[in-house]
Amino acid sequence: MAEVEQGCELFSAGHRACGGCGPALAARLLLKATGKNVIIASATGCMEVFSTPYPETAWGVPWIHSLFENVAAVASGIEASLKRQGRSEKVVCIGGDGATFDIGVLCISGAFERGHDITYICYDNEAYMNTGIQRSGATPYGASTTTSPPGACAPGGNPLPKKDMPAILAAHGAPYVATASIAYPNDFVQKVERAINTPGPCYIQVHTPCCTGWGFESGETLAMAKLAIDTGLWVNYEMVDGKVVKAKKVRRKPVEEYLAKQKRFRHLFKPARRDDVIANIQAIADANAERFGIDIKRKESSE
Amino acid sequence: MAEVEQGCELFSAGHRACGGCGPALAARLLLKATGKNVIIASATGCMEVFSTPYPETAWGVPWIHSLFENVAAVASGIEASLKRQGRSEKVVCIGGDGATFDIGVLCISGAFERGHDITYICYDNEAYMNTGIQRSGATPYGASTTTSPPGACAPGGNPLPKKDMPAILAAHGAPYVATASIAYPNDFVQKVERAINTPGPCYIQVHTPCCTGWGFESGETLAMAKLAIDTGLWVNYEMVDGKVVKAKKVRRKPVEEYLAKQKRFRHLFKPARRDDVIANIQAIADANAERFGIDIKRKESSE
Amino acid sequence: MLEFMEGSHAVAEIVKRCRPQVIAAYPITPQTHIVEDLAQMVANCELDAEYITVESEFSALSACLGASAAGSRVYSATTSQGLALMFEVCFNVAGMRQPIVMTIANRSLGAPLSIWNDQQDSISLRDSGWLQFYAEDNQEAVDLHMIAYKVCEDHDILLPAFVCFDGFILSHTYEPVALPGQEEVDAYLPAFTPYQRLDAEKPLSFGMYATPEYYTEFRYETDRALYRAKESFIKAGREFGEQFGRDYSALVEGYRLEDADTALVAMGSICGTAKDAIDEMRDAGKKVGLLKIRTYRPFPGPEIADALSGVSTVAVLDKNISLGGGGAVGTEVKAALYGSGAAVYDYIIALGGRDVRKRDVAAVVDLAEKGKGDMFYGLRTEVL
Amino acid sequence: MLEFMEGSHAVAEIVKRCRPQVIAAYPITPQTHIVEDLAQMVANCELDAEYITVESEFSALSACLGASAAGSRVYSATTSQGLALMFEVCFNVAGMRQPIVMTIANRSLGAPLSIWNDQQDSISLRDSGWLQFYAEDNQEAVDLHMIAYKVCEDHDILLPAFVCFDGFILSHTYEPVALPGQEEVDAYLPAFTPYQRLDAEKPLSFGMYATPEYYTEFRYETDRALYRAKESFIKAGREFGEQFGRDYSALVEGYRLEDADTALVAMGSICGTAKDAIDEMRDAGKKVGLLKIRTYRPFPGPEIADALSGVSTVAVLDKNISLGGGGAVGTEVKAALYGSGAAVYDYIIALGGRDVRKRDVAAVVDLAEKGKGDMFYGLRTEVL
Amino acid sequence: MTAAELIAFAAFEGGAYAQAFPAFGVERRGAPVQAFVRFSDAKIRLRSQVYEPDYIIVQDPTLIGDVDVFMGMKAGGIAIVNTEKPDFEASVPEGVKVYAIDATTIALEELGVPITNTTLMGAFAAATGEIQLEPLEHALRNRFSGSMADKNVRAAERAYNLIGGAV
Amino acid sequence: MTAAELIAFAAFEGGAYAQAFPAFGVERRGAPVQAFVRFSDAKIRLRSQVYEPDYIIVQDPTLIGDVDVFMGMKAGGIAIVNTEKPDFEASVPEGVKVYAIDATTIALEELGVPITNTTLMGAFAAATGEIQLEPLEHALRNRFSGSMADKNVRAAERAYNLIGGAV
Amino acid sequence: MALRVGCAAPPGRALDNKTGAWRVFKPVFDPETCSRCGMCAMVCPEGCVHETEEGTFEPDLDYCKGCGICEEVCPKKSIRMEKEEK
Amino acid sequence: MALRVGCAAPPGRALDNKTGAWRVFKPVFDPETCSRCGMCAMVCPEGCVHETEEGTFEPDLDYCKGCGICEEVCPKKSIRMEKEEK
Numbered sequence A, B: 001m002a003e004v005e006q007g008c009e010l011f012s013a014g015h016r017a018c019g020g021c022g023p024a025l026a027a028r029l030l031l032k033a034t035g036k037n038v039i040i041a042s043a044t045g046c047m048e049v050f051s052t053p054y055p056e057t058a059w060g061v062p063w064i065h066s067l068f069e070n071v072a073a074v075a076s077g078i079e080a081s082l083k084r085q086g087r088s089e090k091v092v093c094i095g096g097d098g099a100t101f102d103i104g105v106l107c108i109s110g111a112f113e114r115g116h117d118i119t120y121i122c123y124d125n126e127a128y129m130n131t132g133i134q135r136s137g138a139t140p141y142g143a144s145t146t147t148s149p150p151g152a153c154a155p156g157g158n159p160l161p162k163k164d165m166p167a168i169l170a171a172h173g174a175p176y177v178a179t180a181s182i183a184y185p186n187d188f189v190q191k192v193e194r195a196i197n198t199p200g201p202c203y204i205q206v207h208t209p210c211c212t213g214w215g216f217e218s219g220e221t222l223a224m225a226k227l228a229i230d231t232g233l234w235v236n237y238e239m240v241d242g243k244v245v246k247a248k249k250v251r252r253k254p255v256e257e258y259l260a261k262q263k264r265f266r267h268l269f270k271p272a273r274r275d276d277v278i279a280n281i282q283a284i285a286d287a288n289a290e291r292f293g294i295d296i297k298r299k300e301s302s303e
Numbered sequence C, D: 001m002l003e004f005m006e007g008s009h010a011v012a013e014i015v016k017r018c019r020p021q022v023i024a025a026y027p028i029t030p031q032t033h034i035v036e037d038l039a040q041m042v043a044n045c046e047l048d049a050e051y052i053t054v055e056s057e058f059s060a061l062s063a064c065l066g067a068s069a070a071g072s073r074v075y076s077a078t079t080s081q082g083l084a085l086m087f088e089v090c091f092n093v094a095g096m097r098q099p100i101v102m103t104i105a106n107r108s109l110g111a112p113l114s115i116w117n118d119q120q121d122s123i124s125l126r127d128s129g130w131l132q133f134y135a136e137d138n139q140e141a142v143d144l145h146m147i148a149y150k151v152c153e154d155h156d157i158l159l160p161a162f163v164c165f166d167g168f169i170l171s172h173t174y175e176p177v178a179l180p181g182q183e184e185v186d187a188y189l190p191a192f193t194p195y196q197r198l199d200a201e202k203p204l205s206f207g208m209y210a211t212p213e214y215y216t217e218f219r220y221e222t223d224r225a226l227y228r229a230k231e232s233f234i235k236a237g238r239e240f241g242e243q244f245g246r247d248y249s250a251l252v253e254g255y256r257l258e259d260a261d262t263a264l265v266a267m268g269s270i271c272g273t274a275k276d277a278i279d280e281m282r283d284a285g286k287k288v289g290l291l292k293i294r295t296y297r298p299f300p301g302p303e304i305a306d307a308l309s310g311v312s313t314v315a316v317l318d319k320n321i322s323l324g325g326g327g328a329v330g331t332e333v334k335a336a337l338y339g340s341g342a343a344v345y346d347y348i349i350a351l352g353g354r355d356v357r358k359r360d361v362a363a364v365v366d367l368a369e370k371g372k373g374d375m376f377y378g379l380r381t382e383v384l
Numbered sequence E, F: 001m002t003a004a005e006l007i008a009f010a011a012f013e014g015g016a017y018a019q020a021f022p023a024f025g026v027e028r029r030g031a032p033v034q035a036f037v038r039f040s041d042a043k044i045r046l047r048s049q050v051y052e053p054d055y056i057i058v059q060d061p062t063l064i065g066d067v068d069v070f071m072g073m074k075a076g077g078i079a080i081v082n083t084e085k086p087d088f089e090a091s092v093p094e095g096v097k098v099y100a101i102d103a104t105t106i107a108l109e110e111l112g113v114p115i116t117n118t119t120l121m122g123a124f125a126a127a128t129g130e131i132q133l134e135p136l137e138h139a140l141r142n143r144f145s146g147s148m149a150d151k152n153v154r155a156a157e158r159a160y161n162l163i164g165g166a167v
Numbered sequence G, H: 001m002a003l004r005v006g007c008a009a010p011p012g013r014a015l016d017n018k019t020g021a022w023r024v025f026k027p028v029f030d031p032e033t034c035s036r037c038g039m040c041a042m043v044c045p046e047g048c049v050h051e052t053e054e055g056t057f058e059p060d061l062d063y064c065k066g067c068g069i070c071e072e073v074c075p076k077k078s079i080r081m082e083k084e085e086k
């Protein structure tokens, strides 16, 4: 772990995240990657709320919050201002999946189209957690949230697939787009470093399980993130100039292992098993594996 | 022309478009394709302004205008309402490139993500014409507009490439995405028919030259549209489930033929030739040709 | 029959019984419980509606507009930043005369961001052409939803309405509420009959633009409809009283005002605390009363003047601030009482969740009686 | 030296000389000529600024916020629907105390959509915490931009400002204007010194949220800053007068008010027409004057009361309507004159580009003197 | 539903007007929170927080010391504290009676989870006499169904009897 | 710049206060439009449209008939009409003097394009006497540069002399 | 005429606006050379080119703005633009 | 304390909020079995695991919320969660 500076936490303790919060870990890792010479623009959401009740900020670097939906535009302005002043700070946006996939799309699309030299990090906990676990465009198919609850008329929970933000931003011409996961902290840190050092608008979507919103024990946050990767429901990959250049390979496990551990999928098992929905979710994982070529071919059947 | 009903114009004369207006023709053709059983939601812009000063509407079908940026959301609501009522009208949005590429992106992204059964038509005249020819995300690289004027510090006019909206919406999972041009009216009509009959959110981007904004004689509107295709600067293609399935092939002409005919590119020729910018534009056409495979191979050198 | 439940849940229950056909809403604290309950009702097949999980408030209200224009009864709910984001659409909806009912779980507006209650959000949309009704308790919140649909859909009115209830203070409080049953609601509120709609059988162009020849007259017509809504509200409120025994036939409501020298003027849940404080002050021999404004839009100016005609001092409790311009309600009350001779003072109070106790209400009355007002009340000077 | 030019061009020229470092604006009629001129100046290397061609007004103001917080002087311009779309951001910018100057080429707000002039747009943001200055002619529009930067950037103020000038009526009119030269502007307006900024050398967290413990006090501080801006404006206006010979040391300005029985109150370009009408009425022996409000926010209540102290009838010309609540300026003027004894009447006039002639002004005075008011003026009853 | 809401509900079931609400906040899971209850024979209009409680319930004893949980209490007040150690130290205002009960253990035994709401409700009923056993049980059966109802009733009754003995 | 703005500019150059503005609208290219000019020795404060013009210029003669171009004109008024046919029919108010000039032909001959603003300006100057040749030329040279300035000045002067002869 | 609620209006009224007045040039159709392909009718932005009983085409000069698109697309060069005389 | 203009504040103040009070379980680190891999410090969402002088690791109990992530990731099972006693 020599590459990560210890002792001096730019994202400090005392913040108010739930114990075991994935996004809180992402914030810490992010600042490890950026170091001090950065300006962070943050969207409204769990991370903003748990880290900055006046006057108790957890941020040791310059940080700004304006609204839920405009972080990319705020960053555009910061970047333009720094450019004009000849300053060297990197400009990094951080927003939840709601801020990124949904309400923030206008400002993000504009900023990416204009080609500002910013890095946008989406910490993806797959729902609106700050407001109490409502569905977002990042909520996976089949998950239960308070606005996509299972019921007789909606037995499968969320009926829509996860929106493909990385592809959407790649289609905007972003030079570097990557997915990451807190299950692999160093990988995330390296991707942030690459993004902030790539000119133009870059995007990283980091998977950050939320024990409260997904319904699992707080100690299992990293385990859950890893399981998402191991089942192929989350793929860690990089796209350079719109082309996938690297994707983490795995020996895939069945999605059920992942689903069964989380309350948000409980309706797929109780009161009755929803094999149809589980099969659809397995198909999503299979399609991911196909699209990104992540399957490690089993050479020996004993494995 | 038998397939197009004559005589009974659903988009009526008396509208206030400039003589030779490409978008006005697109509106007419659109309604020829949809017939009467449609509801049109229109964004603010030239088309809305030239067709609906109270009480003189040019629309013979149910039509609604709310704002510049929310047409896809309005259509979402219409679609949901019709669904609940069991009604059969098709729901079609029409917006300019500004409404579509720029300010409307939030509502469009949301509507496409939710999968409403709507067709979104962008009439692309490559700038904000209603407000006097300002740059939009659809303005081609190198074009002069009132907010991307050429000058000593910006010799090439608009410095940014045209945003790739079809790819962005394909990345949203749209089942049918197509580009069209008023140079090929029947093709446009057929694409609209296909889109409105494809369940889910479909997108058509139709090239509609604007004599006033681009600076050419009003009689040349179709000629200009055709030249865009013949130079490879505009490609007519269809994407089904994200894959390009058909693209119109051409024997390409050099882009200069197209550029030289329009005032918005005049700064590339006068006072001095900007060969660098022209070459970049040629490169865009070449890249299009490559990406969509539109070049007709010349079999005989005499051709 | 009274039931004990959370305010948000009571609102969701009554909304369900109003049978909206399309719901589009975006979550935001403290409105969330309402829309979550509705989502669950739809999932449970208890409510036969399209529930659109929009990507923003901007789309929420835009989708409601489309759905309403296409002929459905629609519902939404929001607050604070969400309502602020809807600002442009709100003006549009009112001008397009769509009878949309939207619950506002009132909350302050940033910066600084605050999820806590005041009434800045809806009050800052006072120009927009939406009717605005404020509830004192959860019972009134429930009842006002039924009345709102009735008034809005009246073909002489055709306007949208905010039903405002204080976020957290009401939305998150459990208390007894009488919830009318489905049949009772059906008896009160008929099925939705659009005045005109988007319809291929009978095409119309909606939302055309108006040249200087017509613009003023359209705005005038909308303004008239707001004023006509007074009568419509009174009628709907009277009918409500006849059917349910709770009368809402007044735009403003006095409490112990009859012989009062000093009157408080307030809206929403603070009225409850004020009433308790007034009882205590009355017990101590002070002639104090309260005027509660139920319909802030249309603004009941003459009704206020009438109700306060005997009063010498008026203290307005403003849970908002028009920065650099005083409290909005206080300003309008002064205009309404113009020439009356009463002394009117405005107090900016209870912003961003600052709690208000009976003694605060009494302190305001003291200040007013001493002629001190037009000020923020209850500043923590130690942090300034 | 006077030059003959379009109002928008004059504004663009003065903005250039105020040396903004970042400009982010989105086109909308009738603001376009300003931002087009600025784009051309940047392209021509005449203005050394980043010009961000944003995709919406929402981003325009958000980008301005970021640029301002990062330490640049910034500029934007908008109107009508564009300003409406910025609503949430506007409240945010003021609460975050960023000294952004934005020109509003005033235009009406839909529905119905109208590109024509009234003042609904900026007036409907009167709660937002932005200073609001209104220009009577293009000279005043030019001058107010310099003053606005000076006031906003004053470290005792730190607030954003709208410089409002009537769309088309001023923005598209060619008339003579004295444009201060670059050196003169530099002498008046020093280079931008941010009070605090986003800076890796000195990290700060901007825009934190406030619990109920702090929220009220933040709002109070912002409100105080607005009121302090009165002094700051007067000082900046006096200094302006000293340097340029045009004095702006007053928040309100009387015209032939000295012995007036009846006073008109108005803002913006209608004041010019009113002055001509007043001259005619004076010639006909009527004691009529005008009070022009230059700074609508902070609202100059005491200054208005003072200026109108001798007047018996007041007629407010409101180029806006708070639907269901009367004209905004009229309401506030009544509150300001509360207890004065003057009769105050409000007239909703000149909405959506309805032209106002001298005879209309005279007709309003007649109505007021007859005690008829609080009404729309000039309805085309034939279309109702 | 928090203990506060359950108690208010039981009081309501018992024929009183009741009001319950949390201290509105942004607290995340794990952070200390408060809630308030009022009940009365008359309709409750007051909306302020409770500053001078007649009764308090402390669900998490680790807070004692960090926070003045007894703030505002007057003589005659009653406090119910969930604790394993009945001899915890705290500066209790004069005249306030404190009942210590190991609700966590009871809850674990009866419900299998350390959720103490219903247990403390029983203790509250016994200590204050404000709620009778019958509406309490009614409230619980209304709230829970099947075996969960039985279990919760049992937990509440155990606490009721434990404290009842002490009263 | 429209003819209105050019005339106002010339008046301003001649030492008057001047104001010029279009009839604000959404008209597209090709649709008929109006513009207004005021000039005066005193500062101009009035902002309303011009309802009772002293002078009018009709740039597009095809409008005559469709639109009452002379509306509001009083006796003593002067109208300048761009037309090839000096014998056009129109209901001119009593006492209004009409000057017909074929500005399109002049413009085509002098400038090579049928843009008649500067030509009509010359005609206006001669017909009304409100603008002298010198400020007119000054205004044109300020507005145009190089050979364009010369051409426009020539067009204006030709019209001036043509009408001047008629006055 | 009473205003229609919500700035709505029924179809047809655009026809009140005779845009023929804007015309500077006017298209003259030659039925002799016309091949009846209908292209002119298809592409007219005003939708004002109509088929005659003979199957040839002619413009509705009440609305024709004289843009010249029909002239440009006519494969038979059967349309000629002439300066408008009024 | 005067409010800082614009709801701004300098870093550091979050440390005033001792989140250790939230803890129900607490991690107990066993330096004996620790391999000094540093994983625990890397993944703690509070950033409250620190290296000791000996190169092993220990939590700052003023802030540790007792989430158990460190226990879960420790490859050596050197961390054990214990019920908090206060």
Ligand SMILES: Cc1ncc(C[n+]2csc(CCOP(=O)(O)OP(=O)(O)O)c2C)c(N)n1
Pocket: A023, A044, A045, A046, A047, A068, A069, A095, A096, A097, A098, A099, A100, A125, A126, A127, A128, A129, A130, A131, A136, C026, C027, C028, C029, C057, C081, C082, C085
């Ligand atoms: C305009 C607006 N609408 C709604 C909200 C309420 N809101 C605040 S944060 C949030 C959800 C955030 O979700 P996400 O971005 O996924 O972050 P998370 O809370 O999950 O970390 C919502 C809905 C708001 N602040 N502003």
Ligand SMILES: Cc1ncc(C[n+]2csc(CCOP(=O)(O)OP(=O)(O)O)c2C)c(N)n1
Pocket: B023, B044, B045, B046, B047, B068, B069, B095, B096, B097, B098, B099, B100, B125, B126, B127, B128, B129, B130, B131, B136, D026, D027, D028, D029, D057, D081, D082, D085
């Ligand atoms: C929120 C908002 N911002 C700006 C405008 C002004 N506006 C109206 S139409 C338009 C441009 C339209 O461009 P486009 O969509 O390309 O259509 P076109 O006019 O080119 O046909 C603009 C900027 C508006 N109406 N609303």
Ligand code: SF4
Pocket: A016, A017, A018, A020, A021, A022, A023, A024, A046, A047, A050, A125, A129, A130, A209, A210, A211, A212, A213, E028, E029
């Ligand atoms: S709700 Fe989820 S994202 Fe929010 S603080 Fe808790 S664990 Fe973190």
Ligand code: SF4
Pocket: B016, B017, B018, B020, B021, B022, B023, B024, B046, B047, B050, B125, B129, B130, B209, B210, B211, B212, B213, F028, F029
């Ligand atoms: S400006 Fe262009 S798009 Fe607009 S009406 Fe004219 S030709 Fe059509």
Ligand code: SF4
Pocket: B020, G026, G027, G043, G044, G045, G046, G047, G048, G049, G059, G060, G063, G064, G065, G066, G067, G068, G069, G070, G071
């Ligand atoms: S000239 Fe233009 S408007 Fe006239 S008929 Fe031909 S295409 Fe149509």
Ligand code: SF4
Pocket: G029, G033, G034, G035, G036, G037, G038, G039, G040, G041, G056, G057, G073, G074, G075, G076, G077, G078, G079
């Ligand atoms: S385009 Fe020419 S040939 Fe074809 S129908 Fe028209 S006039 Fe005839």
Ligand code: SF4
Pocket: A020, H027, H043, H044, H045, H046, H047, H048, H049, H059, H060, H063, H064, H065, H066, H067, H068, H069, H070, H071
């Ligand atoms: S238990 Fe959680 S908070 Fe405590 S040290 Fe371990 S990882 Fe950090």
Ligand code: SF4
Pocket: H029, H033, H034, H035, H036, H037, H038, H039, H040, H041, H056, H057, H073, H074, H075, H076, H077, H078, H079
């Ligand atoms: S994770 Fe375990 S083995 Fe590694 S340093 Fe921490 S305590 Fe030691």
Ligand SMILES: [Mg+2]
Pocket: A096, A097, A098, A123, A124, A125, A126, A127, A128, A129, A136
């Ligand atoms: Mg999230």
Ligand SMILES: [Mg+2]
Pocket: B096, B097, B098, B123, B124, B125, B126, B127, B128, B129, B136
């Ligand atoms: Mg366009």
